[in-house]
Amino acid sequence: MKKEGITKTLIKIIAVLLIILVCLISFFGIYKRNLNNWKQFLPDFNLSKELTGSTNFSFIVDDSTEEKELDEEEPAENVEEATAEETVEATDETSEDEPTTTEVPVNAPETLNVDNYKKAKDIIEKRIKNFGIVDVNVSVDEQNGTIIAEVPDGTKATNVAALGSSTGKIEIIDTETEEVLIDRKMIKKISAYYVASDTATAENPTYDLGISLEFTSEGEKKLNEISKIYIETVDSSGDTTQKTVTVRIDGEDKRTTYFSPDGTYTTLNVTLYQAVDIKDEQIFNDRYNECAIYQAVLNEDELPIKYVTGTSSYLESNLHDDFIWYVIIGGIVLFAIITLIVIKKYGKKGLLAAIVEAGYVAVLLLLIRAASVSLAISGIVMIVLMSLVNYLFINMLVNGEKTKQLKTFLVNMIPFFITIIVFVFSKNINITSVGMVGFWGLITCIYTFLFSLLLLDERNDD
Amino acid sequence: MEKRRVLYILMIIAILVGIFMVWKKDFNFDTLYANHKRVEISIKSGYELKDIKQFAKETIKEKTVVRPSTLFETSVVVEAKNISDDEISNLLAKINEKYNTDYEIKDLKKSSILDEMEIESISEKSDEEIATLISQIKEKYGYEYTREELEDTSLPVKEADIPKTNVFDLLKGFITPMAISGVIVAIYFGIRYKKLFEKAWIIKPVKLIFELVLNQLFILSVIAIARIPVSYYIPSLLITIWLLQLLSETFKSELELRKLETKKEK
Numbered sequence: 219m220k221k222e223g224i225t226k227t228l229i230k231i232i233a234v235l236l237i238i239l240v241c242l243i244s245f246f247g248i249y250k251r252n253l254n255n256w257k258q259f260l261p262d263f264n265l266s267k268e269l270t271g272s273t274n275f276s277f278i279v280d281d282s283t284e285e286k287e288l289d290e291e292e293p294a295e296n297v298e299e300a301t302a303e304e305t306v307e308a309t310d311e312t313s314e315d316e317p318t319t320t321e322v323p324v325n326a327p328e329t330l331n332v333d334n335y336k337k338a339k340d341i342i343e344k345r346i347k348n349f350g351i352v353d354v355n356v357s358v359d360e361q362n363g364t365i366i367a368e369v370p371d372g373t374k375a376t377n378v379a380a381l382g383s384s385t386g387k388i389e390i391i392d393t394e395t396e397e398v399l400i401d402r403k404m405i406k407k408i409s410a411y412y413v414a415s416d417t418a419t420a421e422n423p424t425y426d427l428g429i430s431l432e433f434t435s436e437g438e439k440k441l442n443e444i445s446k447i448y449i450e451t452v453d454s455s456g457d458t459t460q461k462t463v464t465v466r467i468d469g470e471d472k473r474t475t476y477f478s479p480d481g482t483y484t485t486l487n488v489t490l491y492q493a494v495d496i497k498d499e500q501i502f503n504d505r506y507n508e509c510a511i512y513q514a515v516l517n518e519d520e521l522p523i524k525y526v527t528g529t530s531s532y533l534e535s536n537l538h539d540d541f542i543w544y545v546i547i548g549g550i551v552l553f554a555i556i557t558l559i560v561i562k563k564y565g566k567k568g569l570l571a572a573i574v575e576a577g578y579v580a581v582l583l584l585l586i587r588a589a590s591v592s593l594a595i596s597g598i599v600m601i602v603l604m605s606l607v608n609y610l611f612i613n614m615l616v617n618g619e620k621t622k623q624l625k626t627f628l629v630n631m632i633p634f635f636i637t638i639i640v641f642v643f644s645k646n647i648n649i650t651s652v653g654m655v656g657f658w659g660l661i662t663c664i665y666t667f668l669f670s671l672l673l674l675d676e677r678n679d680d
Numbered sequence: 681m682e683k684r685r686v687l688y689i690l691m692i693i694a695i696l697v698g699i700f701m702v703w704k705k706d707f708n709f710d711t712l713y714a715n716h717k718r719v720e721i722s723i724k725s726g727y728e729l730k731d732i733k734q735f736a737k738e739t740i741k742e743k744t745v746v747r748p749s750t751l752f753e754t755s756v757v758v759e760a761k762n763i764s765d766d767e768i769s770n771l772l773a774k775i776n777e778k779y780n781t782d783y784e785i786k787d788l789k790k791s792s793i794l795d796e797m798e799i800e801s802i803s804e805k806s807d808e809e810i811a812t813l814i815s816q817i818k819e820k821y822g823y824e825y826t827r828e829e830l831e832d833t834s835l836p837v838k839e840a841d842i843p844k845t846n847v848f849d850l851l852k853g854f855i856t857p858m859a860i861s862g863v864i865v866a867i868y869f870g871i872r873y874k875k876l877f878e879k880a881w882i883i884k885p886v887k888l889i890f891e892l893v894l895n896q897l898f899i900l901s902v903i904a905i906a907r908i909p910v911s912y913y914i915p916s917l918l919i920t921i922w923l924l925q926l927l928s929e930t931f932k933s934e935l936e937l938r939k940l941e942t943k944k945e946k
Binding site for chain 1: 712720745746747748749750753755757838840841842843844845846849853854856857860861864865868869872912913915916919920922923924926927929930931934
């Protein structure tokens with residue numbers, strides 16, 4: 219009986235020491251020597267842009283002009299009228315001194331209005347989010363249409379300029395006549411892809427990179443229709459000729475191809491880069507990244523206005539240092555209050571409960587680091603909230619039969635858990651942060667239950 | 681029940697007042713969330729942020745936000761809802777004195793003046809054209825530039841107008857996840873607490889959704905009425921209230937259910 223008591227005390231001491239060790243690791247980190255300084259061994263917290271800093275990109279309404287050929291039926295005066303005060307300048311003259319081209323603004327004056335500015339802002343925001351940057355703020359100056367996109371600094375941030383300045387126009391045209399055969403409306407979805415290229419070997423693994431176009435039912439019908447026309451033909455003398463289509467993105471011809479007349483098409487792969495060697499990882503990633511940008515841009519509507527990239531600058535957070543210190547001090551004060559309350563209420567058991575609670579915060583912080591949870595301010599608030607929920611759980615465990623109390627706790631947490639799971643899949647950084655912290659917080663409650671069995675069990679309390 | 685009804689009415693009145701306030705005066709946005717001016721100053725020799733904060737406080741009337749810009753902290757950004765040219769001049773004078781720079785307000789204005797005058801390239805202009813341009817600028821804007829200054833394309837001091845953040849933009853990402861989770865939780869409440877009373881399956885979910893939404897709108901209304909600056913804390917505040925309310929409703933309903941079951945057992 220005495221031996222059993224000693225074993226239980228020993229288990230308790232080991233459990234407490236283990237918790238203290240985890241707390242030390244989590245709160246102070248593990249450092250290893252790196253040349254002349256010490257390097258943190260644990261992964262860093264993945265803080266949101268509000269807490270670290272952000273790169274601000276500005277997109278300005280393009281006020282340049284482009285050369286446009288005059289229609290034969292359309293007299294030059296009409297174009298002049300349409301372009302209002304813009305310069306109409308003859309760049310080429312026919313024998314009758316009639317201009318054949320004219321300078322027109324890339325953005326027609328009638329398109330420059332608040333509705334289009336707001337629409338452009340929404341499209342750019344969606345593109346950035348589609349590209350995987352969830353923590354983004356986009357605002358628009360309704361007077362001049364200037365759009366400011368604020369994203370966290372990082373490797374993905376460098377692509378924001380391309381995401382905002384591409385018009386996002388895609389069309390499949392007749393290569394010869396430039397007649398539009400399929401436009402954006404007939405395309406349902408665009409995905410970046412990579413497949414082993416025809417020339418790939420085991421020694422030389424190369425890949426074709428591009429975008430795959432998935433069509434609407436109308437688009438699919440049209441694609442199969444044109445696949446019977448745009449084919450390779452052989453004439454009586456044995457010469458082959460190809461009638462081809464061109465995939466044009468933002469006015470740039472990306473791929474010219476023809477079809478096999480026997481095939482039935484549901485998708486169309488547009489290869490943008492052929493036989494990219496995977497051994498050169500940097501080039502491969504850059505090329506694939508370009509395809510991913512096309513995917514993010516082309517899956518959203520076309521911009522109603524053409525934008526150009528303005529300035530970009532990195533801005534450090536105005537909260538960072540002060541805010542983190544306030545949170546740490548606030549956390550310590552809160553923990554001290556909880557500890558005093560539980561010690562007053564439960565005595566020795568209260569002290570052990572406080573140790574379990576400290577361990578909970580430590581384990582949760584380690585999981586947040588390991589899982590690379592994006593910590594926004596809402597996520598930090600959620601850590602506090604989860605600590606309080608855990609305290610409630612400990613309180614329940616101290617006050618009754620543990621398995622029964624666990625069941626009661628779980629039932630009480632069902633609506634909370636449903637909400638957390640929905641939040642995890644959100645595309646809003648504040649919501650996702652809360653969802654992820656809540657999810658790992660609830661998982662960490664397993665630790666609380668197990669260590670409560672060891673430290674707060676009535677039978678062990680000798 | 682009566683007290684609760686009175687509370688609902690008071691909250692709804694507050695929400696209506698809040699809507700009116702937003703319609704008439706909009707929210708009171710904090711500096712970085714409002715339409716504001718950003719002045720970026722490049723101090724390549726390095727600087728002490730607290731010095732710049734102090735200079736900004738001394739020279740700019742509005743509340744300022746001062747933070748480092750660029751990863752190597754060779755530039756600093758000063759932001760405020762409104763910064764006049766005189767205030768910028770005074771700020772630059774203090775920076776010049778401390779860091780031996782020679783920035784003037786005209787460095788800041790050069791770019792916008794040339795844009796306004798639709799001048800794309802100075803280097804392509806003849807001496808005569810540049811002389812005319814210098815005199816035109818002096819006459820129209822009151823700033824005197826040298827040829828070298830106009831040709832210099834570096835911008836050691838920049839200013840930009842930053843548009844305000846739309847509150848709807850700040851909150852629109854909340855609507856879908858909150859609505860989806862709210863509906864699922866409401867269905868769960870309807871099923872779980874149907875034993876509580878006859879029409880609990882419909883009353884419980886409706887009451888839950890109503891109270892969750894009411895509280896969120898009430899908080900926003902208080903922020904609008906009390907002119908509390910809208911800032912980074914808003915999302916966290918709303919989500920925390922939502923989750924706390926959800927937890928409290930669940931614990932309360934579970935307790936009621938347990939009481940009822942105990943009563944039935946007896």
